[in-house]
Amino acid sequence: MTDRVKVGFVGTGDVFLKYYLPEVMRQDVFEITAICDSAGNRAKQVADFLGGIQSYTDYQDMLDESGVELVVIVTPPMSHFALALAGLQAGKHVYVEKPFCRHLKEANLLVDTACSQGVHLMAAPSIMLDPSVDVIRGLLAEGLIGKVAYANVSSNGVGDAEPGYYERFLRMTAEAGIDVLRRQDEKTDPAWYFQKGGGPLYDVGVYSITRITGLLGPARRVVAMSGVVDPHRVVLRGTEHVKQIDVTEDDLTMILLDLGDSRFVHINTGWIGGVGRGGPPDIVGMEGTIAESANMVHLYRNDTEEWTDYPVTGDPWSIPSGLIHLAECIVSGERPKITIEHARHVVEIMEKTYIAARTDEAQEITTTF
Amino acid sequence: MADSVKVAFVGTGDVFLKYYFPEAIEQDVIDITAICDIEVDRAQKVADFVGGAEAYGDYDTMLKESDAELVVIVTPPMSHYPLTLAGLEAGKNVYVEKPFCRHLEQADRLVETARENGLHLMAAPTILLDPPNKMMREMIAEGAVGKVAFATSPAFQLGGAISGYFDRFSRQLEYSGISVLTRPEEKTDASWYYQKGGGPVYDLAVYSITLMTGLLGPAQRVVALSGTVDPTRTLMQGTDEERQIEVTEDDNTSILLDLGESRFVYINAAWHGAASRAQGMEIIGSGGTLTQSGGGDLVTRTRESTVHLYRTDDKQWHDYDVNDPLWWIPSGVTHLAQCIVEGRQPDISVEHARHVVEVMEKTYVAARTGQAQELTTTF
Numbered sequence: 001m002t003d004r005v006k007v008g009f010v011g012t013g014d015v016f017l018k019y020y021l022p023e024v025m026r027q028d029v030f031e032i033t034a035i036c037d038s039a040g041n042r043a044k045q046v047a048d049f050l051g052g053i054q055s056y057t058d059y060q061d062m063l064d065e066s067g068v069e070l071v072v073i074v075t076p077p078m079s080h081f082a083l084a085l086a087g088l089q090a091g092k093h094v095y096v097e098k099p100f101c102r103h104l105k106e107a108n109l110l111v112d113t114a115c116s117q118g119v120h121l122m123a124a125p126s127i128m129l130d131p132s133v134d135v136i137r138g139l140l141a142e143g144l145i146g147k148v149a150y151a152n153v154s155s156n157g158v159g160d161a162e163p164g165y166y167e168r169f170l171r172m173t174a175e176a177g178i179d180v181l182r183r184q185d186e187k188t189d190p191a192w193y194f195q196k197g198g199g200p201l202y203d204v205g206v207y208s209i210t211r212i213t214g215l216l217g218p219a220r221r222v223v224a225m226s227g228v229v230d231p232h233r234v235v236l237r238g239t240e241h242v243k244q245i246d247v248t249e250d251d252l253t254m255i256l257l258d259l260g261d262s263r264f265v266h267i268n269t270g271w272i273g274g275v276g277r278g279g280p281p282d283i284v285g286m287e288g289t290i291a292e293s294a295n296m297v298h299l300y301r302n303d304t305e306e307w308t309d310y311p312v313t314g315d316p317w318s319i320p321s322g323l324i325h326l327a328e329c330i331v332s333g334e335r336p337k338i339t340i341e342h343a344r345h346v347v348e349i350m351e352k353t354y355i356a357a358r359t360d361e362a363q364e365i366t367t368t369f
Numbered sequence: 370m371a372d373s374v375k376v377a378f379v380g381t382g383d384v385f386l387k388y389y390f391p392e393a394i395e396q397d398v399i400d401i402t403a404i405c406d407i408e409v410d411r412a413q414k415v416a417d418f419v420g421g422a423e424a425y426g427d428y429d430t431m432l433k434e435s436d437a438e439l440v441v442i443v444t445p446p447m448s449h450y451p452l453t454l455a456g457l458e459a460g461k462n463v464y465v466e467k468p469f470c471r472h473l474e475q476a477d478r479l480v481e482t483a484r485e486n487g488l489h490l491m492a493a494p495t496i497l498l499d500p501p502n503k504m505m506r507e508m509i510a511e512g513a514v515g516k517v518a519f520a521t522s523p524a525f526q527l528g529g530a531i532s533g534y535f536d537r538f539s540r541q542l543e544y545s546g547i548s549v550l551t552r553p554e555e556k557t558d559a560s561w562y563y564q565k566g567g568g569p570v571y572d573l574a575v576y577s578i579t580l581m582t583g584l585l586g587p588a589q590r591v592v593a594l595s596g597t598v599d600p601t602r603t604l605m606q607g608t609d610e611e612r613q614i615e616v617t618e619d620d621n622t623s624i625l626l627d628l629g630e631s632r633f634v635y636i637n638a639a640w641h642g643a644a645s646r647a648q649g650m651e652i653i654g655s656g657g658t659l660t661q662s663g664g665g666d667l668v669t670r671t672r673e674s675t676v677h678l679y680r681t682d683d684k685q686w687h688d689y690d691v692n693d694p695l696w697w698i699p700s701g702v703t704h705l706a707q708c709i710v711e712g713r714q715p716d717i718s719v720e721h722a723r724h725v726v727e728v729m730e731k732t733y734v735a736a737r738t739g740q741a742q743e744l745t746t747t748f
Contacts, residue, residue: 149598149621149641152521223592223739227631229518230655252518254633256623262596264623266635272518272653273681284525284642286599291646300644302527307644360592362739 008034008068011075022176023320034066063090093120099202107344123343126322131314145285154268155204199249205269221258226357341369374706377403377437380444391545392699403435432459462489476723492722495701497583500693515656522577525642568618574638590627595736720748
């Protein structure tokens with residue numbers, strides 16, 4: 001049994017450079033074997049930087065020639081399904097950045113393909129690996145807040161148009177010792193955040209939906225409202241490529257999930273900024289409330305009328321945590337702690353959220369995990 | 370022109386004793402002329418305490434015999450509509466506690482009857498007249514948060530039978546110097562909170578819906594989820610009448626309102642949730658976030674409120690302290706009495722209260738059918 005996994009990366013954009021590359025370089029479990037990017041010589045620049053690694057501009061060539069065991073897909077959302085499917089069909093384990101894919105039909109095909117090929121398939125976000133999850137699950141399992149009534153969570157960002165984004169990117173990559181690629185490259189154009197197939201629901205709402213269903217269980221039904229607040233956005237601020245684009249995907253979506261037994265969750269996701277005064281929102285049950293703050297879970301009990309703090313220990317989750325966990329599972333032969341069926345359930349919720357919003361009708365959720 | 374208004378109160382339960390009665394005693398513009406309660410002994414005790422007020426056990430008799438110009442209805446929710454209608458038909462101005470009524474059809478009829486008879490009709494809650502809310506409304510109108518995108522406004526508490534309720538009630542009466550009636554008495558039974566016609570939407574979320582639509586404008590559409598988390602409740606906890614009842618009205622309702630132009634509001638109405646670390650009400654727009662903290666103390670009737678504005682341009686929170694006196698639950702009656710004396714229109718409209726009734730009624734329709742409901746009224 002080998003103790004390292006031969007890994008090939010597809011996509012060398014911001015997320016790869018800021019999050020995956022620095023972490024993967026630090027972890028012994030990875031043997032970076034191939035880098036693929038369809039844009040010019042980006043993959044070659046990364047490969048040269050790392051030394052002794054093959055670079056590809058054609059994904060199929062990488063699958064056919066490189067000998068990688070695990071393909072990591074870190075490309076823009078619209079390409080995830082096709083790349084994940086091809087990877088699985090080539091017999092590779094696949095880890096795919098969020099969103100897993102766009103449609104339940106696609107998720108079903110990917111899950112079935114992984115199953116028939118006998119390979120691992122994991123989708124980001126892997127936030128259920130955060131140690132706070134274990135603390136909250138423990139409190140819920142002990143029945144300390146009784147039957148859950150409602151929860152209110154939100155995932156708001158400003159998309160890519162946030163002032164200072166580019167400067168922060170340069171700082172992060174410089175700090176990680178990775179100054180191999182600069183950002184002005186056309187292929188890292190963030191317009192997709194605001195255009196059909198992008199949007200906050202699939203890009204950041206996916207975190208809230210994954211986490212709250214992971215904690216409280218699968219949803220049965222969804223109703224939603226969705227629309228465009230700001231029809232024009234400026235992207236690539238602070239660069240010479242600054243431009244205004246039309247927003248063609250909803251930039252604000254409000255969701256109510258029915259978890260059954262009169263348990264409801266509200267999720268709000270938008271490119272609105274959304275600076276709030278409160279901490280992360282609460283889970284409210286018949287007998288108490290669970291809240292969170294940095295490295296701490298707070299429990300309020302109705303009977304004692306007091307808050308109790310539970311420190312969260314252990315390594316906090318970060319974006320590449322799931323990939324490291326998957327590689328470790330491939331080496332050890334253990335099953336990953338997070339399932340692809342959960343990711344599929346989240347895809348169905350996201351797809352049906354838009355249907356519910358457009359048709360004005362509650363949509364049943366058919367999958368579970 | 371008289372400088373006070375002859376006022377009759379209907380209902381002498383907790384809300385009357387804790388809020389309306391002390392306010393009415395203090396305000397010169399209110400001349401308490403009649404007290405009505407189907408338990409006439411209660412009405413008599415209150416009338417004796419006031420001195421010079423008539424007590425009635427029958428509402429129709431009071432309407433016929435009393436010279437009250439304004440009837441204030443502070444009875445359990447299910448009675449609001451018939452009492453209000455009878456008051457208007459008897460030619461009285463009417464102030465009615467929340468909820469205004471249950472159905473849009475009823476609200477239409479009440480609004481129409483008041484108009485035909487040339488009478489004032491006002492429904493609680495009157496929180497839009499609360500100074501921090503007035504300040505927020507002005508700031509929003511001036512564009513302080515840019516284009517509004519979404520707002521959240523929680524409406525939750527453990528329910529109407531929570532532990533410590535009776536102690537707090539006694540403390541409030543003591544503070545106000547009102548010792549005339551004490552609880553528990555059968556008529557102040559809190560079971561209606563949990564039974565058909567009660568529930569947190571009409572009793573509690575009515576505040577959030579009134580405030581949000583008052584600040585941001587009328588809603589055009591509603592979707593909702595609703596159900597019962599806890600099917601039984603213990604009432605009169607801490608008294609010798611403690612007992613269990615079945616919950617027959619949803620105790621957990623989550624609501625999304627569409628205000629048009631992709632502006633959405635989330636309101637959760639629940640008889641669950643004793644504590645939260647999240648910010649309460651928040652309004653978030655393209656240019657910033659608006660919220661408030663602090664509030665009034667209903668026992669001492671003092672307040673400390675601050676309105677907070679986050680501006681995306683300077684990335685700073687700006688605090689605005691509100692020093693005006695507390696606008697509390699019965700202040701609307703005082704405002705209405707002043708308007709009657711001065712011959713002017715009140716600063717809030719019953720058309721707004723009607724819109725809120727439609728939102729609440731269609732919330733339940735939306736939840737039961739799974740279909741978004743269009744809202745037809747405006748204000």
